[in-house]
Amino acid sequence: MTECIFCKIVAKKIPARIIHEDDLAIAFEDINPQAPIHILIIPRRHISTALEITQADHALIGHLFQVGAEIAQTRGIAEKGFRLVMNTNADAGQAVFHIHLHLLGGRAMHWPPG
Ligand code: AMP
Ligand code: ZN
Numbered sequence: 001m002t003e004c005i006f007c008k009i010v011a012k013k014i015p016a017r018i019i020h021e022d023d024l025a026i027a028f029e030d031i032n033p034q035a036p037i038h039i040l041i042i043p044r045r046h047i048s049t050a051l052e053i054t055q056a057d058h059a060l061i062g063h064l065f066q067v068g069a070e071i072a073q074t075r076g077i078a079e080k081g082f083r084l085v086m087n088t089n090a091d092a093g094q095a096v097f098h099i100h101l102h103l104l105g106g107r108a109m110h111w112p113p114g
Contacts, residue, residue: 001046006098010044020071024063027071027103036106037075037082041068048097050088068103077105085113 001007009016010026019039020027030038041064047053053061065084072082082105087094
């Protein structure tokens with residue numbers, strides 16, 4: 001999708017601090033971090049929101065979670081804990097309409113979230 005900022009990051013048309021790349025997904029540092037570790041894990045393929053995920057995407061979505069967990073281990077936050085979250089539509093504060101898992105960690109987090 002040509003106007004999508006995350007598709008542009010996938011295509012390397014705009015810069016990002018990419019920390020993981022594979023056939024299905026990439027991960028990069030969030031530009032406005034909300035925790036000491038704040039990384040976004042996204043599919044290469046454009047999917048707008050969680051509402052557009054289909055049965056054909058099940059392996060892909062599982063892969064996003066696995067990549068997020070592996071990065072949490074690499075960054076040393078796995079044992080203490082971390083959060084993997086996908087915001088959907090306005091009430092959740094979704095701002096970029098290309099699905100992404102937020103990996104947040106490095107500090108204690110509140111529940112319920114604000
Ligand atoms: P959400 O509100 O769940 O859609 O999250 C979008 C996230 O993307 C926010 O945490 C932003 O800080 C982040 N973001 C937006 N543009 C960029 C960018 N060019 N590079 C890295 N992160 C970005
Ligand atoms: Zn996109």
